[in-house]
Amino acid sequence: xxxxxxxxxxxxxxxxxxxxxxxxxxxxxxxxxxxxxxxxxxxxxxxxxxxxxxxxxxxxxxxxxxxxxxxxxxxxxxxxxxxxxxxxxxxxxxxxxxxxxxxxxxxxxxxxxxxxxxxxxxxxxxxxxxxxxxxxxxxxxxxxxxxxxxxxxxxxxxxxxxxxxxxxxxxxxxxxxxxxxxxxxxxxxxxxxxxxxxxxxxxxxxxxxxxxxxxxxxxxxxxxxxxxxxxxxxxxxxxxxxxxxx
Amino acid sequence: xxxxxxxxxxxxxxxxxxxxxxxxxxxxxxxxxxxxxxxxxxxxxxxxxxxxxxxxxxxxxxxxxxxxxxxxxxxxxxxxxxxxxxxxxxxxxxxxxxxxxxxxxxxxxxxxxxxxxxxxxxxxxxxxxxxxxxxxxxxxxxxxxxxxxxxxxxxxxxxxxxxxxxxxxxxxxxxxxxxxxxxxxxxxxxxxxxxxxxxxxxxxxxxxxxxxxxxxxxxxxxxxxxxxxxxxxxxxxxxxxxxxxxxxxxxxxxxxxxxxxxxxxxxxxxxxxxxxxxxxxxxxxxxxxxxxxxxx
Numbered sequence: 324x325x326x327x328x329x330x331x332x333x334x335x336x337x338x339x340x341x342x343x344x345x346x347x348x349x350x351x352x353x354x355x356x357x358x359x360x361x362x363x364x365x366x367x368x369x370x371x372x373x374x375x376x377x378x379x380x381x382x383x384x385x386x387x388x389x390x391x392x393x394x395x396x397x398x399x400x401x402x403x404x405x406x407x408x409x410x411x412x413x414x415x416x417x418x419x420x421x422x423x424x425x426x427x428x429x430x431x432x433x434x435x436x437x438x439x440x441x442x443x444x445x446x447x448x449x450x451x452x453x454x455x456x457x458x459x460x461x462x463x464x465x466x467x468x469x470x471x472x473x474x475x476x477x478x479x480x481x482x483x484x485x486x487x488x489x490x491x492x493x494x495x496x497x498x499x500x501x502x503x504x505x506x507x508x509x510x511x512x513x514x515x516x517x518x519x520x521x522x523x524x525x526x527x528x529x530x531x532x533x534x535x536x537x538x539x540x541x542x543x544x545x546x547x548x549x550x551x552x553x554x555x556x557x558x559x560x561x562x563x564x565x566x567x568x569x
Numbered sequence: 570x571x572x573x574x575x576x577x578x579x580x581x582x583x584x585x586x587x588x589x590x591x592x593x594x595x596x597x598x599x600x601x602x603x604x605x606x607x608x609x610x611x612x613x614x615x616x617x618x619x620x621x622x623x624x625x626x627x628x629x630x631x632x633x634x635x636x637x638x639x640x641x642x643x644x645x646x647x648x649x650x651x652x653x654x655x656x657x658x659x660x661x662x663x664x665x666x667x668x669x670x671x672x673x674x675x676x677x678x679x680x681x682x683x684x685x686x687x688x689x690x691x692x693x694x695x696x697x698x699x700x701x702x703x704x705x706x707x708x709x710x711x712x713x714x715x716x717x718x719x720x721x722x723x724x725x726x727x728x729x730x731x732x733x734x735x736x737x738x739x740x741x742x743x744x745x746x747x748x749x750x751x752x753x754x755x756x757x758x759x760x761x762x763x764x765x766x767x768x769x770x771x772x773x774x775x776x777x778x779x780x781x782x783x784x785x786x787x788x789x790x791x792x793x794x795x796x797x798x799x800x801x802x803x804x805x806x807x808x809x810x811x812x813x814x815x816x817x818x819x820x821x822x823x824x825x826x827x828x829x830x831x832x833x834x835x836x837x838x839x840x841x842x843x844x845x846x847x848x849x850x851x852x853x854x855x856x857x858x859x860x861x862x863x864x865x
Binding site: 326327329330331333334337338339340401402405406407409410411412413414415416417566568569 | 616619620621622623636637639642643646648650651653654655656657658659660663664666667668669670671672673711
């Protein structure tokens with residue numbers, strides 16, 4: 324397995340798309356966070372509450388999540404586009420091991436970059452808003468939550484890429500599942516509609532970033548629901564990878 | 570033990586049969602040509618050998634095992650399927666390094682194979698900018714990484730210039746001379762005639778022939794004797810069984826010695842008296858004419 328991890332690390336670090344998507348993630352997090360923190364500060368009459376200050380500094384996550392999902396998609400779909408997947412499978416014919424290697428290397432890389440991006444975004448944002456009485460625990464919880472959420476979004480992309488194999492198709496699916504549909508299901512009527520909306524992908528996952536629950540889910544249970552969505556996409560992709568001709 | 574053994578191998582895509590009940594062995598120490606018209610099922614068979622496509626029936630073993638069960642398969646089997654199937658954004662060196670690492674092959678070996686195929690100067694360049702000839706060399710470098718005893722090449726000379734073709738041909742001969750198994754597909758008989766020792770010919774996914782190159786020529790069609798003379802009409806009259814063409818006589822039923830004796834006795838001078846070997850191309854066309862997917 325260590326062989327596969329080293330190989331996947333070489334692959335992920337040696338293409339430009341990795342660097343670009345990670346730079347974009349970083350820029351979106353820090354830039355948008357700073358922008359919104361500035362406008363919150365200027366509009367506030369008096370000190371900005373800690374909760375609002377943290378939320379403003381992490382606003383970039385709405386867009387950064389798509390950059391991460393795109394990178395996740397590309398980790399596998401670029402191999403299908405070029406035909407390089409055959410080379411990969413000739414080298415590692417145990418297909419699930421190959422996918423596991425990609426998942427591990429991509430998750431570790433993402434987690435490091437996302438934690439760094441979130442930390443800098445929060446640092447810049449909070450230094451602008453200057454909220455009084457900010458607790459270290461609150462800061463840390465938001466940092467961990469946002470980093471995990473962004474990394475999970477990347478893995479969602481990797482799962483969808485494995486399932487769909489086609490770069491534009493997988494990216495459209497990621498945007499639909501992470502951005503468009505969560506908004507639409509929020510409009511569903513009645514208690515049943517409320518439950519669907521609460522449990523829908525990023526609606527549930529973002530609870531970890533917001534740090535507060537809704538009517539039916541807490542931050543961590545919400546994130547758990549999001550991970551279940553991601554697992555479903557990834558397992559479906561893994562089954563097809565195992566069965567299909569390459 | 571054969572290096573590659575296919576047993577009743579079949580592959581169907583929906584209603585189409587790409588490979589049907591194909592059985593053959595590929596032996597070490599020689600170049601085995603895998604020959605057939607386009608669409609005969611050569612690439613599909615190669616993909617099944619390499620565990621990329623799942624057979625619909627039958628099985629194929631490489632080094633005595635199904636490919637997927639080989640630990641560090643690249644140390645046993647090297648293959649070049651599609652030279653352009655690489656991520657264009659990666660450098661040649663990183664491309665090879667990722668492949669090497671996956672099979673526990675040391676990074677120093679990457680430099681060795683770059684040297685062997687003559688790509689060391691361009692090792693840092695992105696492979697997207699490579700010409701087909703360079704991409705082909707890169708693919709061969711990847712196949713050689715694990716110093717494998719079994720090598721598969723799918724249409725390796727397609728689209729190459731004469732220099733490249735000669736290089737690959739010489740290289741395959743060298744690999745076979747080292748005792749390795751070289752299994753190379755082509756739809757060009759003339760190419761195989763100069764490279765292969767043994768031929769496996771398929772058409773419409775079925776086995777047509779599995780023989781040595783020599784046998785293949787002998788079995789398929791006869792040669793003939795070409796006679797040219799300033800007094801050609803007289804020669805034709807003399808040998809009786811010939812087929813008269815404007816500038817030569819074509820005889821299949823008599824040997825050069827018999828014809829020469831006859832004409833010498835009659836005192837007829839000859840310009841040419843040659844036994845013409847049937848070309849492999851002709852033999853191949855004859856064999857596969859019934860199995861072409863699309864005929865002109």
